[in-house]
Amino acid sequence: xxxxxxxxxxxxxxxxxxxxxxxxxxxxxxxxxxxxxxxxxxxxxxxxxxxxxxxxxxxxxxxxxxxxxxxxxxxxxxxxxxxxxxxxxxxxxxxxxxxxxxxxxxxxxxxxxxxxxxxxxxxxxxxxxxxxxxxxxxxxxxxxxxxxxxxxxxxxxxxxxxxxxxxxxxxxxxxxxxxxxxxx
Numbered sequence: 001x002x003x004x005x006x007x008x009x010x011x012x013x014x015x016x017x018x019x020x021x022x023x024x025x026x027x028x029x030x031x032x033x034x035x036x037x038x039x040x041x042x043x044x045x046x047x048x049x050x051x052x053x054x055x056x057x058x059x060x061x062x063x064x065x066x067x068x069x070x071x072x073x074x075x076x077x078x079x080x081x082x083x084x085x086x087x088x089x090x091x092x093x094x095x096x097x098x099x100x101x102x103x104x105x106x107x108x109x110x111x112x113x114x115x116x117x118x119x120x121x122x123x124x125x126x127x128x129x130x131x132x133x134x135x136x137x138x139x140x141x142x143x144x145x146x147x148x149x150x151x152x153x154x155x156x157x158x159x160x161x162x163x164x165x166x167x168x169x170x171x172x173x174x175x176x177x178x179x180x181x182x183x184x
Contacts, residue, residue: 001167002027002028003028003057003058003059003092003166003167003170004028004029004030004031004056004057004058004059005021005028005029005030005031005057005058005059005060005061005166006030006031006032006053006054006057006059006060006061006077006081006091007021007022007030007031007032007060007061007063008032008033008060008061008062008063008073008074008077008078009032009062009063009065009074010063010065010067010068010070010071010074012067013063013065013066013067013098014063014065014098017063017096017098017155018032018063020159021061021159021162024159024162025162025163029056029057031053031054031056031057033050033053033073033077042072042073042076047076050073050076050077050080051080051084051085051086052086054077054080054081054084054087054091055080055084055086055087056087057091058091058092058170059091059092059093059094059166059169059170059173060077060078060081060091060092060093060094061093061094061096061166062074062077062078062093062094062095062096062128062150063096063098064095064096064097064098064108064119064124064152065098066100066107066108068123068124068125069123069124069125071125074125075125075126075127078093078125078127078128078150079127079184081093082127082131082182082184083184089173089174090173090177090182091173092166092168092169092170092171092172092173092174093131093149093150093169093173094150094151094152094153094158094165094166094169095119095124095128095150095151095152095153096152096153096154096155096158097109097119097152097153097154097155098155099154099155099156103156105117105154107123108120108123108124109152109154116144117144117154117157119132119152126183127183127184128150130183131148131149131150131180131182131183132148132149132150132152133147133148134148134149134180134181134182134183135147135148135179135180135181136178136179136180136181137179145164145165145168146168146172146176148180149172149173149177149180149182151165151168151169153165
């Protein structure tokens with residue numbers, strides 16, 4: 001089934017990646033923040049509009065770039081995906097690391113033992129890092145799809161398995177939510 005997707009990103013860093021997703025995976029409803037959301041101070045009205053927009057989606061895809069910690073908007077988008085007053089359901093959330101020039105991920109990721117890519121949680125907003133490796137009973141230690149409520153993928157891995165990643169995020173939010181210690 002094709003899920004409705006909210007794309008969370010820093011406009012100046014990741015705009016072309018948003019368009020690449022929308023062009024490659026047509027037939028879905030996509031929502032995303034406006035560019036001025038990053039630039040303006042957040043008002044109660046603007047945050048309410050943002051929360052309402054997210055309530056009409058199934059999965060939030062966070063495009064992670066080098067400057068993610070400078071975004072004031074992304075933590076709100078994650079918060080509203082986890083706990084939305086307009087929708088009774090938690091949204092599935094996926095983190096997608098955007099490569100630097102030369103397809104380099106080393107600014108935030110390293111390849112660990114067994115060839116599994118890991119993310120440096122200190123370079124992520126707290127609301128994302130606290131929802132990584134947060135299974136209540138560890139059953140999926142080496143399964144990047146299920147060991148965290150918010151799974152983090154490299155761009156090319158996400159694009160290669162787009163439907164699988166989106167469906168797993170949706171499944172975690174709707175069938176396995178109780179198996180994670182969610183930090184909101």
